[in-house]
Amino acid sequence: MTNPGTLTRADLAESLHQEVGLSRADSTQVVEQILTEMCDALSRGENVKISGFGTFVLRDKGERIGRNPKTGVEVPIAPRRVLTFRASQMMRDRIVAAG
Numbered sequence: 332m333t334n335p336g337t338l339t340r341a342d343l344a345e346s347l348h349q350e351v352g353l354s355r356a357d358s359t360q361v362v363e364q365i366l367t368e369m370c371d372a373l374s375r376g377e378n379v380k381i382s383g384f385g386t387f388v389l390r391d392k393g394e395r396i397g398r399n400p401k402t403g404v405e406v407p408i409a410p411r412r413v414l415t416f417r418a419s420q421m422m423r424d425r426i427v428a429a430g
Contacts, residue, residue: 340366373414385418 340362347358369379369387379387390413397408418426 383419383421385416385422388415388417389413390415 340359344355344358344362347353347361348355351358353361372379373387373389376389378389392411392413394410395408396405398405
């Protein structure tokens with residue numbers, strides 16, 4: 332791994348190169364294509380589900396009133412779309428077992 336505690340695109344491509352035997356260039360291209368497809372689907376408003384890993388879910392949050400913690404002044408928070416990730420049960424089990 333490039334940076335301890337962080338998995339990067341380069342790490343994914345290198346792992347693909349080592350495990351599958353694709354060239355480094357092809358491995359990088361595969362990783363980029365997968366990430367592009369995921370981003371495109373999410374930008375179209377689709378959720379992305381990867382079996383055994385988890386689901387990237389888009390949620391629409393309505394307008395609400397927030398409070399500035401420093402001054403206590405109420406301010407409106409505009410409606411927005413947020414991206415959340417829900418790990419699959421298999422992923423949660425692996426994380427618990429590793430911890």
